[in-house]
Amino acid sequence: MRVVVTGAGGNIGRAVVARLRRQGVEVVALTLEPATFEHARVVVGSAGDPDVVAEAFQEDTDAVIHLAAIPAPTLGTALDVFAGNTRATFVVLDEAARRGVPRAVLASSYALLGMPFSPHDLHPPYYPLDEQAPPQIEDPYALSKLVDELTGEMVHRRHGMDVVALRFPFTGDTPRLEKAAADVRTDPATGARNSWAYLHVEDAAEAAWLAASAPLHGFHRVFLAAPETLSDRPTEELIAAHHPGVPIRTPVPGRRVPIDTGAVERLLGFRPAYKLPGQDG
Template identity: 40%
Template structure:
């Protein structure tokens, strides 16, 4: 087991938050990672029977069934999905700098395709997959680009320039295919920077231009897990891409001042109040019933080893 990443304590989970009961048996891939482990913990707190799958483990898992396997392995995936009602697919290489282009793109897209095909053929009706703010391509683009407009929404024009962004855009297309072919509901969540408040406050990314391109967006780990469980129960059909963000930016300056200084020529589709976020989360609110609760100005939550 590699270095332990402490998990969130869900001792005070709001059992009345969700609009419908969770699927009773859920597979979570990438369950050894930060968001994946948090999702397993929250599902366990809600009483779901969880199967946790990961190729490595950085914390103990409360899941009823723990499988060490690669999400690209067809046989292992079918075995893990047997007897489940829904799948949360979070396994991925989470950045372009973490793998060579061919290896990274293949692993990310193969795993998503494998999970969705196996789930569809086994008759599962709901899948939630991890996409990324990078899916529109601008944040990691090597050219001098800024988003076409603010706030960034799910329909913003793509400018794909790196393998990781392309893999996430491809995953969103795989979600559309699976929803059409098997009649599944597939929700692709576009996660921004996701971490604990103290780590977000300390954010000093050397690529300042990338911070601008992402609208200085972030999401608390607690809200990331909550968004996943909302996506598991939302009354939806078909495939949906949904952007996520905290309600504010991680910068201290008012949002309008940030745009005036760093992106004065970018179209603003509306006015921004105070430190208001530059990600449009209308779909998260209207389709999932999800509203973020936490900001980076708070103390860190209780953690467990």
């Protein structure tokens, strides 16, 4: 099996490349800056450059895992973030589709809902959140992720490529997650825009591998999250304090994350393996 990974030099990208290599997959790593990957062919350049992407797809490819993006609206101008992200996604999927690549995995985001980077204090329409929750987009990054998903849906309809959009929450390695948990437990408001959700980067890599290899057809968008929140307080207590008046459609017991991850479990059989120390939910 051969898989192209864009954004291979990022935190999730490196974890994905390592996970694929453990599986015996032949990897083509597309990265913006020169980098070294054991047992992988490296292509250096922008995922928004058709010539660079064509080089990555110069061999027969079974799947592409597209992770390349500017990951926050604060890391460039609004035009850089929106146009750069959406261009890269279109170029990668278009080049892959025209070469007959049968599967694509997109790094989408919980931020697509609009809350994390909004200039205003937004509240979700309901809890637990699911894939039917309407976005409230007020920033270019969230808008780019919505367009990325629509691009994946279009490519599926036009070319028949199977596409999975993984809506990652706040994601990091163990030290990053432990720091975030300490911040949230000191001040729960710091996690409210993200619904106190997280995912370990190794779980993100496992989900990407399953999305690239599991038997499935069609276009799918799915939320991911660890089963417990970053907080040490009951989730419904957090919701009442920081998102007052938001309806809770089904109970969220204990410290359960207020995101319904049933869709990704049904689609891929994915369950996160990592929990922060002290979590037993």
